[in-house]
Amino acid sequence: MERRYNAGTVEKKWQKIWEERNSFHVTEDPNKKKFYDLVMYPYPSGKLHMGHLRNYAIGDVVARSKKMEGYNVLHPIGYDAFGLPAENAAIEHGVEPSKWTHENMDEMDAQLKTMGISYDWDRKIYSCDPLYMKWMQWIFIQFFKKGVAYKKDTDVNWCPSCKTVLANEQVWQGECERCGSVVEKKKLSQWNFKTTAYAERLLANIDTKLGGWPDSVRTMQRNWIGKSKGANMTFPIDGSDKVIEVFTTRADTTYGVTFMVLSPEHPFVEELIKGKPCEEEARKYIRECSMKSEIERTAEGKEKTGVFIDSYAINRLTGKKVPIFITDYVLMGYGTGAVMGVPAHDQRDFDFAKKFGLEIIPTIQPEDPSIDPNDLKEAFLAEGKVINSGQFNGMDWRDAIPAMEKYIEEQGWGHHTITYKMRDWIISRQRYWGCPIPMIWCDDCGWVPEKEENLPVMLPTDVEFTGTGDSPITTSKTFQEGVTCPCCGKPARREVDTMDTFLDSSWYMLRYTDPQNDKEAFNKEKADYWMNVDQYIGGIEHATMHLLYARFFQMVLYDLGLTKYEEPFENLLTQGMVIKGYTDKNGNYVKAKMSKSLGNVVSPAEIIDKYGADTARMFILFAAPPERELDWSEAGVEGSYRFINRVYRLVYDFVEEYGNGEMSEEAKNDADKKLVYRLNLTVKKVGEDIRKFAFNTAISSIMELVNEMYKYKDGEMNPELFRFCINRLMLVLSPFVPHVCEEMWQHTGHDDLIYDQSWPSYDESAITLDTVQMVVQINGKVKDRIEVAKDASKEAIEEQAMAADKIKELLEGKNVVKVITVPGKIVNIVAK
């Protein structure tokens, strides 16, 4: 150990040693309790950013501390290697996506290794690995066989710029999440996964099995699934044998239906408008709606539009004919694409009725006498008793819902039902750089999966990347060469679409448990040993996509008997963003995301280069609690660097002067006792704090210990005790700043690794002092402090408090009304 701390040298040295000794490699060990610590694998863009560093630093503290606690820790890393940027690189620079991706992965491997994270590199996986693709395709085929995967003509979100289909989740305010282009609608035959069939289980498990997840994420998923209870109800079309089916949550208001509204895309519309006077206007409206992007629709401020289509439906409860309209406020993708208009009790219907001069019939009597139900200014949404509804009059609206649903069901007009906002997951992508969907179309047999022995279906390499038109795969001459139906052997065609990359990341946690297996996706015994993921750590941006898809995947695999558990992630930690504020021209401090345009990007590489990985890690863990936003500050980084130096010097100087030798935790005098007290308190607190992910307070208590040690050192120091103290200090610090701790560990006479040590225990009796300081208050204000025996009685404490000189003086001439004594904490004297 050199006198001067040189982070670069120290870190390279220990990274090499860890690698040589294969320290981070793990295998299943049934005699040990396992701990699966997982960070979200990165997209190999080529550069690691602060968000990555934060994510992995948190993961590493968890991994290293759990290891010290005696767990067998699985801590893997890999790459989400398929995706658009690689293909864009091909289009823009002519680089093959595969080459581009592999170069980036190599670069990121190197960068990751400079962070000193305890990854088991032997388990590295990447989704464009042919072996990974093989088992991805195999899983797809199981899904197909189970009926979870199916092909369907779908109205899809189409990005005209990326020339690809986007999942609903990838559309943000009507724009492509990636490039910002306005998203259009297009009909395409697409592979879907039946996520809706799992909606109820996905929802129910949020309450029963995701107790270790943050509420915010659970709520987001609940909203995303969007369950509504209600009824499907039919309304006959006047002069037709067709019936319109609607979904409603408010069956109790059915007597108040005065019109029907259909989505412009509703399948009945064509037949209803054909040859009618409204035809031209209706067609124009439908065309306008299909052109309009979501962004335009919302920009119009929810002003209702629509066209009467010269048809009527019959409200069978009242026997009345009600006009049918088409309108874009009814969405084809939710419910049945048709809505019964109840203007009195739905604000949107109310707005629509006002605009088109339609009748408004109240069916709920407002309890508030100031509201006249026959002259509503807005829809009445509050509670009340049913009116204008025949036999249901007088019922509470809540009771009327099931009563009305039952009646309608008896009449054969409808039934109780449940609707979800969540839709099936469209997984086809018209892109090159993804995992090919292993399906073959045969004119006789239909869609047939590729034979297992032919997997993986590889991506063709004789393709052109033009950036326009269809998927590059369609330009390949070899891809369809000699393809025959696996079923009947006739010439057939391969599916040219690739899978959404979210499929790859939906089971990678299982593959990590058995990453090199070429006989199966993962060995069940191994997966059962390691799963579930005990701690999953990543960004909040994955709350509804990745985290829902991965849950869905695991659920299907569970049903297929491939996994032991229905849910993959026991505990979830969503880390906050790393931002960098700046002072604007008015002198105000503005918080801002790191972005190229603002020029406030700080890369982990430059910080590691300048201060070392330990400093970078320490700052990132110390500056804020993990789930909160973290404001990057160079001054703060220097503070962490200073602290590491301070510890380093403390150890170095001590060893210089006293050498390595006997340790003792025995306290001989008051100064010793004080140090021992602080030491044990710190060991206790750091352990507890790490378990709560309160890394910031864990580090601050270590700093307090170091401050105390510096003070102690200047007094009458007991080297044996101090040695013990240094030993404990290094151990509790090692999960945070592992390199420098290894260095000091070696310097203090150890030839093993601090990585392999056990977490230190603490002495409870050293923390329990004989006397305890208590605060004495008069009327709630602190006036004095007293030292009392730790087991003193309430009476004794009170007596001692009253006897204190200062208190006596202050109470002179006053009348003591009441004394509250909380042993160990406080004495409050109420006096007048």
Added chain:
RNA sequence: GCGGAUGUGGCGGAAUUGGCAGACGCGCACGGUUCAGGUCCGUGUGAAAGCAAUUUCAUGCAGGUUCAACUCCUGUCAUCCGCACCA
């Protein structure tokens, strides 16, 4: 509009079965070390008043409960995030 979260010094943040508000760090100031700068070490640092002991005010705002409230209750404002014509 609906849902979730957060509001504490100049800054990041501590403190919740109600019990000393501001731990720890940054920044700042002063002192020591140094030829000097940096480093390092030490002291101080919520605001206001006072030479001082001390006093008053202070956890977004307004109330309430309590001997005692950052913590519990009611209302309100602000910011951030997610969803958003979901019938």
